[in-house]
Amino acid sequence: MHRSPGRLAVAFALALACALAVASCGTFGKSTATGAEAMLGDFEKAIEDQDPSATALLTSSPELAMIAYEATFNGMAADKVDVDVQRAEEYSDGTATFELKTTWSLGDKHEFQTITQGSARKLTLGWRVQWEPGLLAEDLPTGGSLRMVRTDANPAPAVLDRAGKKMLTLQTINNIVLDPAATGNIAGSVAALSTIIEPLAQLITPDVISRQLADAGNKPVTVVSVRDSDMIALAGDPASVPGVTIKKEPKLVLLDRRLKSPVFDGVQDYWQAIRDATSGWAVQTVVPGQPPVQLAGEQGPPGPDVTTSIDPNTQLDALDAVVEVAQPASILVVDAGTGEIRAAMRNDAAEASDITIDKGYTPGATLGSVADVINRLAGADDARAGQLLAQLGLGVDFKVAGVRPAGSGGQQSTAKPVTFRPEDLRVSALNMATLGVAIARGNSVAPSVIAGVPGQVQGGDLGAVDPAVLAAIDKAMRDTAADGDASDLVNAGGLRALVGTNGPQGPGWFVGIQGNRVFVVYCEGERSGSAALAVAQRFLSPRPHQQ
CATH class of the missing domain: 3.40.710.10 (DD-peptidase/beta-lactamase superfamily)
Structure with missing residues (x-):
């Protein structure tokens, strides 16, 4: 917290006036060193340390705060967090109010800043920040958190052959994942999934899937990855099988699978470097069951196609x-x-x-x-x-x-x-x-x-x-x-x-x-x-x- 001589003088005058009027208000600064001030100093440091446990324990609802701060610290992945507690006021009824200025340094010279309002109360355990999601961002709903995401312009660059025709393009890949812990009948799930994927993956039999699970120590495994355009060829919906989920992933893939070549590993690296250089960023609020809301960021320009000498x-x-x-x-x-x-x-x-x-x-x-x-x-x-x-x-x-x-x-x-x-x-x-x-x-x-x-x-x-x-x-x-x-x-x-x-x-x-x-x-x-x-x-x- 930062104090100025002028603010201390005002605070002293206000405290004196309140005392003379037998009012129930007060203020604190560095000279008073009250319990509320010390707690807010610890709260400021815990956020700057990006320590969700220490931050949450200084709130009135540690469990809820822990969920929000852990998700936010992980989601923002900040290089540095600077916190400034401002306009702090303590009242004689055991409450206090403050303003929280938080600056997130997100790498590549990206920065996101919030100014939020908060309150504190003196409980039997001592002073605690009154927990509310609005401490993280104004009007953040219950259960919400912050995250920084990469953004990429559309359409994505393509990789072209020597004649200028598209050879690799960015497509959505469906990773079909089986989690044995999420089904009560693993044998039944294995058999049902094998039947559904059989039109595209005849070699992935129930025995093959069982070996995949055994090799993974019965942890979730990606049984097969299917392009969006090929999902229609499956003999049903894999997600209908107990224990199976579909995780979508954008991936650069060959339009003609026959052209698979080790040189495309390096070509993809070059493509990815262009994609990275032209990417944008955004800070979003994330609330379960709701679409994310963008709070800040900027979109990068579309990247150029990559032309190769491949015939x-x-x-x-x-x-x-x-x-x-x-x-x-x-x-x-x-x-x-x-x-x-x-x-x-x-x-x-x-x-x-x-x-x-x-x-x-x-x-x-x-x-x-x-x-x-x-x-x-x-x-x-x-x-x-x-x-x-x-x-x-x-x-x-x-x-x-x-x-x-x-x-x-x-x-x-x-x-x-x-x-x-x-x-x-x-x-x-x-x-x-x-x-x-x-x-x-x-x-x-x-x-x-x-x-x-x-x-x-x-x-x-x-x-x-x-x-x-x-x-x-x-x-x-x-x-x-x-x-x-x-x-x-x-x-x-x-x-x-x-x-x-x-x-x-x-x-x-x-x-x-x-x-x-x-x-x-x-x-x-x-x-x-x-x-x-x-x-x-x-x-x-x-x-x-x-x-």
Whole structure:
């Protein structure tokens, strides 16, 4: 509480007048230090500490106050709360009145302020604030609390493919949740829910749901998530099953589910960053059974759509390719002229192994021709070897907007001897794709996936490939396609390729250049070299796709 000399003089005069008139009124300030003042000081501090228990215990109805203050402190999630008790007046009948100025600092320079009126009474336990919801906000109904919410402009940005068509959009997802504690017949609920969701989720049988519950320790589980547009296909209303609730959630989803790709994790991160940067905020009153009422805030502007370099047809070709083999397999396709990512796919086995396009793996014999020419030109000069590697996109890392970092990239080992050996290097699919682009165009460029946002290179300089290196690797790739390991491939007109493994257990690689595209296949497990060739062959033999 803050007092001024002028206010103390007025207070003293008022107290004297009241005493002379034998009136039942009074006032207090710092000089009087009454019990009411001390209690209000504690009340002020408890709110500033955002301590719902301490705040509630200083009121006349701790249980009701506890509910409101706990919900408000959690809902506002303030960085800081400043409270100022003002215009405090104490009366000789054991009551007092005051004004509460509360300033909520909500982050990002957002601030919300209330000025409310309150009263206090001297009870057998001491002075207590008379509890009423209006202490939090004027005219707040019983059971109400405050919260700050994020607001987003509509419509939400979409993610577009390279032709400008929508590929991912924000949609409402219905999470169907089963709580075993909310039903008296869990077996009956499991069976009924399985029947209702069967048209969309044939694999989620009663046994599967029972295992979900067991794995969760019989806590609530999300049995399945269904898009709003698909709810009509269900064989009934899941919420009609005892113990089942539907929790709606906005989520960025693919319009064509077949295009599922690990690259979309990073694209969604980029989309979310735009969404966050353009979001607004609001402080609302929340009362059970009533719509929220906005007290303050501002709406942010709509965010721009995110255009990517992804080509849906190439994505589908890549999907056909990686499911050709049962072992972990992934493929990355980039534009041979620009380095833009056209497709990135992995099969279920690769997803289970967490294979990504930016993790570093050993290249083995795949880079044998690269090692030969670099060792011949660089000799024992480490710096020169590193420079020649970087020109090919090797021995460096890439930071690509729209690609979620998942591990180390192509960091060159400092192992001795100085002579460069492929086994000393770890390369990612991004490194190998950049190598292909460098050979295709004569100089290297960082890969990218978000239109207008070029990739960045770390650990070396890209640029024009040394002519001797370019000639040697180009010849090796042509020989591999004509007479080497890739010579049996069909539909491979104009193909240049590097093929190799790192021993019997792999991994196996295939780096191909054909026309305006570079594609990189990565496989793991036994006979991974043959698997990489099988994936490459399937990619070279695309089939028509239903749109």
